[in-house]
Amino acid sequence: MPRKRREAAICDANVLIDFVAADEDIIRELVKYWGTVYVPTRILHEVRKLPMGRAEDLGLTVIETPLTLPSAPGLSGPDRACLHFVVSEG
Amino acid sequence: MGIQDIGDNVRRHMKIRGLTIPQLSMKMGMGTASLSNLLNGKAEPKSSTLIKLADALAVPFDELLADTPKLESLRFRTAKTLNGREKAERDQLRHDSAIWLSDYSFLEKELKASPSYLLAHISSKEPRTAAMAVRDVFKLKREAPIYDISELMEQAGIKLRIRPFGFKKTFGLSIGNEDGGPGIVVNSEDGIPVERQVFTIAHELGHLVLHKASYKNPDESENETEEHEADLFAGTLLVPDEALEKEWTEGKGLHFVDRVLKVKKIFKVSYKTILIRLVQMGKAPSLTELIIKFSQDYKMMYHHDLKGHYEPESLSADESNPVAEEDPQELDVSDLMEERFSRLVRDAYEKKIVSISRAGEMLNLSIDDMRTLVQAWQEL
Numbered sequence: 001m002p003r004k005r006r007e008a009a010i011c012d013a014n015v016l017i018d019f020v021a022a023d024e025d026i027i028r029e030l031v032k033y034w035g036t037v038y039v040p041t042r043i044l045h046e047v048r049k050l051p052m053g054r055a056e057d058l059g060l061t062v063i064e065t066p067l068t069l070p071s072a073p074g075l076s077g078p079d080r081a082c083l084h085f086v087v088s089e090g
Numbered sequence: 091m092g093i094q095d096i097g098d099n100v101r102r103h104m105k106i107r108g109l110t111i112p113q114l115s116m117k118m119g120m121g122t123a124s125l126s127n128l129l130n131g132k133a134e135p136k137s138s139t140l141i142k143l144a145d146a147l148a149v150p151f152d153e154l155l156a157d158t159p160k161l162e163s164l165r166f167r168t169a170k171t172l173n174g175r176e177k178a179e180r181d182q183l184r185h186d187s188a189i190w191l192s193d194y195s196f197l198e199k200e201l202k203a204s205p206s207y208l209l210a211h212i213s214s215k216e217p218r219t220a221a222m223a224v225r226d227v228f229k230l231k232r233e234a235p236i237y238d239i240s241e242l243m244e245q246a247g248i249k250l251r252i253r254p255f256g257f258k259k260t261f262g263l264s265i266g267n268e269d270g271g272p273g274i275v276v277n278s279e280d281g282i283p284v285e286r287q288v289f290t291i292a293h294e295l296g297h298l299v300l301h302k303a304s305y306k307n308p309d310e311s312e313n314e315t316e317e318h319e320a321d322l323f324a325g326t327l328l329v330p331d332e333a334l335e336k337e338w339t340e341g342k343g344l345h346f347v348d349r350v351l352k353v354k355k356i357f358k359v360s361y362k363t364i365l366i367r368l369v370q371m372g373k374a375p376s377l378t379e380l381i382i383k384f385s386q387d388y389k390m391m392y393h394h395d396l397k398g399h400y401e402p403e404s405l406s407a408d409e410s411n412p413v414a415e416e417d418p419q420e421l422d423v424s425d426l427m428e429e430r431f432s433r434l435v436r437d438a439y440e441k442k443i444v445s446i447s448r449a450g451e452m453l454n455l456s457i458d459d460m461r462t463l464v465q466a467w468q469e470l
Contacts, residue, residue: 017461041141045141045144046456064138067134067135076451077151079447
């Protein structure tokens, strides 16, 4: 029976940084397993060693982040992008 | 955040980097018309476009989004005319200072660590008296040099920031209580000696103590009387009359140049500060003549001129000559570091008040550099 395709998102730059530091192919395998793996632009931008083009080559689906994000002084811009994504997409 | 803020922020960074619209559009691979629309607030950009812009300008993404902050009590005075790039650097400095103060106040509030301003009660308008009153608050002996002025400022409840301004036409600025201050921002532009930065802190402190009303005046031109008073305050704070008298007399067998160098080393100040103090104490009639004499004699003795902010026997970090034990204690550039803000950031991170990414934003570090710093914090 074919495996049902699922979706996932990476909303923490630290996760991507660790994947890239260990082996980029982890990301490719992750995409293969999940089907679609989203990453918001703001989070991807924090990962200096993974430019947008390379992220797309590895199969990640880069999604735009709204410019106006909820205000939270303890959170950075990428954190607030993550919060927005989690709240809006569930 | 408004679209116009983005345009203003981008324009400011373009001026700082000397980039035109065609140059920037080529750098980021975007059409000039689209870039113009963005700059004029006619189109709201996508986050991916702003990322390209931030990368092309080499600034953090949020820098382009930040509202244009207003500081109501910033005291920024210069006697010199700024060119277009320098004006953009000045605006950036105001922008950064407002964000820094806002972050600082947030950390103090969340950590319940808001200090009292210990110098608020000093009401004397006479620079020498006020400077000695400040020394009394810090319990400094009459003849004692100030070893760590940054530490004293932070103890007194003054927020201190040391950063390059991008130009050398002004050495520092200060901010009154209204905007989360008092605060002092010192120019550490390459080539400005540590001694000059120390003097700037003392000078701005002089304004905070003596010229409280000036913080409500947006005028940017220098008031000569106020500047003179702040200089006298700074000189007296760093090199009190009695202490200078004692050291100057002890060195009377030395050549004038060596006598100045000896005293400057004791008090950790610039040679110019000593020359100014000698004039202020009536030991020489004219500062201009004294500076000329010192420069000529120094060049003759040490074969080096004093142009371009050169500081003889500077207290720089790369000081390679070891100091003999009997020498007056040397100050290092590490003695002029603002420490409290980064300490508060660490506390806030460890108490989960701010995320690692936010801590990096506050310290102006990338997430990679912040991860390295957190690792170092965890090791020690």
